[in-house]
Amino acid sequence: MLVFASLQELTEVDKELMLAAIVARENAYAPYSKFNVGAAVLLENGETITGNNQENASYPSGLCAERVAVFYAGAKYPGVPIKAIAVTATSQKYQVDLPASPCGNCRQALSEYEQKQNKPIRLLLMGEIGEVILCSSVADLLPLAFNGSFLG
Ligand code: THU
Numbered sequence: 001m002l003v004f005a006s007l008q009e010l011t012e013v014d015k016e017l018m019l020a021a022i023v024a025r026e027n028a029y030a031p032y033s034k035f036n037v038g039a040a041v042l043l044e045n046g047e048t049i050t051g052n053n054q055e056n057a058s059y060p061s062g063l064c065a066e067r068v069a070v071f072y073a074g075a076k077y078p079g080v081p082i083k084a085i086a087v088t089a090t091s092q093k094y095q096v097d098l099p100a101s102p103c104g105n106c107r108q109a110l111s112e113y114e115q116k117q118n119k120p121i122r123l124l125l126m127g128e129i130g131e132v133i134l135c136s137s138v139a140d141l142l143p144l145a146f147n148g149s150f151l152g
Contacts, residue, residue: 014084039069042083051067051070085124086125087123091104094131099125114137
């Protein structure tokens, strides 16, 4: 895991991916939590797919930004490996200065794609301002992950 002081420290490719996540974040539908999350997925074919959290009055019916983005990527470009995902969060109530931290369900969903493609997915995590965390693999965020091999 690497920690960068700010967005400006990233490589051009990573910065561009995070900027796409920031744009997506602004379009989040988060009237209940007021917590907007944006995600941008970079695919091996060069395409970038974005997503944001989509909430629902029946809370569990909503979905996180990361899963909206990877599910859409999987639906549109099945079989194309994911190189990286950038995630950023902001709040309509306070300034988020800590890097976004994918929830357990999203870690599990991302882990599935990493195992399926048998190649690590890089993660870039950022709040609204401040440090950016770079993880070289989803496995770093989900040790002892449950996976399809348990199902026989
Ligand atoms: N959320 C995400 O989109 N990604 C995460 O990894 C953490 C949480 C969303 C879900 C919900 O819409 C709001 O943030 C508050 O939990």
